[in-house]
Amino acid sequence: MLSLTEFQKNFGTLPVPDTLVQLLTFQDTIPEGSFYAEGFQLCLLQNEGIRSYSEDEEFLASLIEFAQADWTGSTYVLWINESTKSLEEMPIVVLGSEGGYHVVAQNLVELVRLLTLDTEPLVDWEKVSYYKDGSDCISSSCAHEYKAWVLHTFQLNSIETNDEADDSIKQAQGLYQDAFHNWINKYIPE
Numbered sequence: 001m002l003s004l005t006e007f008q009k010n011f012g013t014l015p016v017p018d019t020l021v022q023l024l025t026f027q028d029t030i031p032e033g034s035f036y037a038e039g040f041q042l043c044l045l046q047n048e049g050i051r052s053y054s055e056d057e058e059f060l061a062s063l064i065e066f067a068q069a070d071w072t073g074s075t076y077v078l079w080i081n082e083s084t085k086s087l088e089e090m091p092i093v094v095l096g097s098e099g100g101y102h103v104v105a106q107n108l109v110e111l112v113r114l115l116t117l118d119t120e121p122l123v124d125w126e127k128v129s130y131y132k133d134g135s136d137c138i139s140s141s142c143a144h145e146y147k148a149w150v151l152h153t154f155q156l157n158s159i160e161t162n163d164e165a166d167d168s169i170k171q172a173q174g175l176y177q178d179a180f181h182n183w184i185n186k187y188i189p190e
Helices: 004-011 018-027 057-061 108-117 143-154 162-184
Strands: 063-068 075-079 092-095 101-105 121-123 128-130
Touching (some): 004 018, 004 063, 018 143, 075 162, 092 108, 101 108, 101 162, 108 143, 108 162
Antiparallel strands (some): 075 092, 092 101, 121 128
16 A cells, blocks of 8 residues: 555655545555556656656656556656646646657546546557457456546546547647647657
């Protein structure tokens, strides 16, 4: 189990967003060794993966790594862009373990909903996608409980199809992908 005190270390002096506090509380209710979204887990990262991209202090201060995105080392980060929004409203980016970085959600609540598809992101340099083949996929052990929790806590229906996931990602990328790409290229040249 990950305590809130430990998880707080990811955020330094910034407060942990309420959505993540609620998700951590949910995560701590499921049996150890169980999962609610394939490959996903809130964890203590302290920007370890981000440092492999750049050690620049401004770069590091603008990204907060907070969750494992898949079983191979991809992670989710909050991008603290130049807006005046709260951390709750900052865009979410996935950093691929094999490369690639893409906006996947407009904010934390959108990520929470995206996770209801119960599949890992497929990340490469060109794109990110969430694909679930219903005919041969096994749901995570606590996926049903997670979907019920998302509905109860946020009044959001689960994402049930790949097209719904793609639409959600396209909306987020329409708002933030170009700006993120321009920003990150200051630190990581193409």
